[in-house]
Amino acid sequence: MALERLDKLLASTGRWSRKEVKDLVRQGRVLVNGRPVLRSEEKWEPTETELMVDGQRVDCAPFVYLMLHKPAGLLSATEDRDQRTVLDLLPGHLRRRGLFPVGRLDKDTEGLLLLTDDGPLGHALLSPKRHVDKVYLARVDGVVDQSDVEALARGMVLGDGLHCLPAGLEPLEDGRVCLVTLREGKYHQVKRMMAARGKPVTYLKRLSMGPLRLDAALAPGEWRPLTREEVLSLSRFG
DSSP states (O other): OOEEEEEHHHHHHSSSSSSHHHHHTTTTEEEETTTOSSOOEEEOOGOOOEETTTTTTEEEEEEOEEEEOOOOTTTSSOOEEEEEEEGSSOOOHHTTTTTTEOOOOOOOOOOEEEEEEEEEHHHHHHHHHOOOOEEEEEESSSOOOHHHHHHHOOOOTTTTTTTOOOOOEEEEEETTTEEESSSSSSTTTHHHHHTTOOOOEEEEEEETTTTEOTTTTTTTTTTOOOHHHHHHHTTOOO
């Protein structure tokens, strides 16, 4: 990877402006590989350099990848004039990175949402050609039976003419809860398919997308960076 100016590297995190980085360097608050930096114009290799500011390690990776447990009530959008979005859950320096949700969950839907500024990966994960599996936990008004399983497995044509690819349906417990596996992401798809079967969805939560699974330790509204292994598992789609 090419060398990058220190002030550009630190400013790219969204935490500081280039002017603020210069002030930090002048005050001796920036260490590179354990040693104070003399000039903010110095160039370093981002992936092989340990940067610290005020004793705290700073990640200057070119892209950010976050797993969010989306709560109900927020929009899967980057901004909205009237309503809160998932980005409102993040600190300011991450909001300034230009992160976006990969795909969307309805306002009342909970669960796994990937936030990143890696445009090519986001595009690849959403590409219809990729058929990335997405698994949802649904609670329905009614009881899911074998006829529903077979209907989704065949692929459905909804009342408005929308063609849905074959999908997985696994009843759980007493049949009022089920797992739905989609290989596409059409508007309100799980809700529309189950409504067409006469069993409207009353609760919906996304559990996984491709190899990425929602961390059970994350409460609704909480987030964490992806692990290195998780990022690598997604990279095959890029």
